[in-house]
Structure formats: structure tokens, C-alpha cells
Amino acid sequence: MKRFKMVLSALMLTLVYVSTLAQGDPMAPMTNDESVRTGVLENGMTYYIKSNQEPKERASFYIIQNVGALLEEDNQNGLAHFLEHMAFNGTEHFPDKGIIDFLERHGVAFGENINAYTSQNQTVYNLSDVPVNKPGILDSCLLILNDWSNYLLLTEEEIDAERG
Numbered sequence: 091m092k093r094f095k096m097v098l099s100a101l102m103l104t105l106v107y108v109s110t111l112a113q114g115d116p117m118a119p120m121t122n123d124e125s126v127r128t129g130v131l132e133n134g135m136t137y138y139i140k141s142n143q144e145p146k147e148r149a150s151f152y153i154i155q156n157v158g159a160l161l162e163e164d165n166q167n168g169l170a171h172f173l174e175h176m177a178f179n180g181t182e183h184f185p186d187k188g189i190i191d192f193l194e195r196h197g198v199a200f201g202e203n204i205n206a207y208t209s210q211n212q213t214v215y216n217l218s219d220v221p222v223n224k225p226g227i228l229d230s231c232l233l234i235l236n237d238w239s240n241y242l243l244l245t246e247e248e249i250d251a252e253r254g
Contacts, residue, residue, distance in 0.1 A: 135239075147223035150216065153235045158211040171208040172252065177215060178206075179248040181237030189234055193217065196227055 127139040142149070158170050178200075180186050190200045198204055198220050206215040215238050222228045 145219065147221060148219050149222045149228070149231070150218040151220065151231050151235055152214060152216045153238055155213045155215075155239070156211065157213055158209050160210045170213055173242070174206045174208045174213050174215070175252055176242055176244055176248065177238050178204075179252060180243035180245060181234070182241035182243065183233050183237050185243060189237075192230065193220070193234075196221060196224055 123140070125140060128137065130136050159168075162169055178187070178189060181189065184192060190204060193204050194200060198217065203218045203220070204216075205218075206213065208214075215235070217231055217234065220227060220231055222231075
């Protein structure tokens, strides 16, 4: 009976491990998908563009930065996550809560469609289900990604407010 329990436990662990491998990484590069256009900009940023038919006249935008908790020094603990939050508190082209205000005026909900997260090795920002049939919104979303990459305002009052 004891041997049976050990074999059963080993089998269960194997099944759990194999099932996690089968799921794959949803953020992994889509290099095997011929419908994906990919390239590298002069600054070294790799981009992926994939057309979608559904939902109609909607698009999602992601920027994945290869920075996360593992890359922080001891005296920087939590900095990547803090900066992720600061990205919603003002950028060069969208001061204060401008990103959220602009997108919500176009039906894009903060938290549901405007979001970000920090993991051990990356920080991901995303805008999803954006109605790109409205004039200027596509360009504005690309400008938001640009601002998230380079132009956070990081004002003293917003830093203090985020610290709590």
C-alpha cells in the first residue's frame, strides 16, 4: 500500500509538471506564426504585429520590458513594481492621470483593458480591446507605449502619493 501511494504521488507530480509545460508561455515570441510581422528597431526593441478579425475594429497593445524583481539590487527592492504604478501617474504627453482619462473617454476601462504587471524578469503594460476605428486613437496608443518606455514624469507629488 505504501509503495502504491508513492507511485501515485510520483504520477500526480509528473502530470502537474507536464500540464504546466503544455500550457506554454502566453508571452513567448510568436516566431512560428507566419501571420506575425516581426522586426527590430534601431534602438534594439523587437516588435510583433498580428492582425485580428475579431473583435472587429479593436486592437490590443503590449509593451514588454525585460526588467523585473530579479534584476533589482537589495537597495532597489520593489522599484520595478513602483515604476509600473508610476506609469499611470503622468507621462510627457499624458500628464497626471491623462492616459486613463483619455482611454476611458473612448470606452477602454482601467483595470480591465488598461493594465500592467511586474514579474520576476519582466514588466508588461497593456491596452486591450481598444476601438481603433475612432480617429487618432491608434496613434495615441502608440504614443502611450512610447511614453511608458521613455517619458514617465515621476513628479515629487506623484512619487509621494504612490508611496502612501
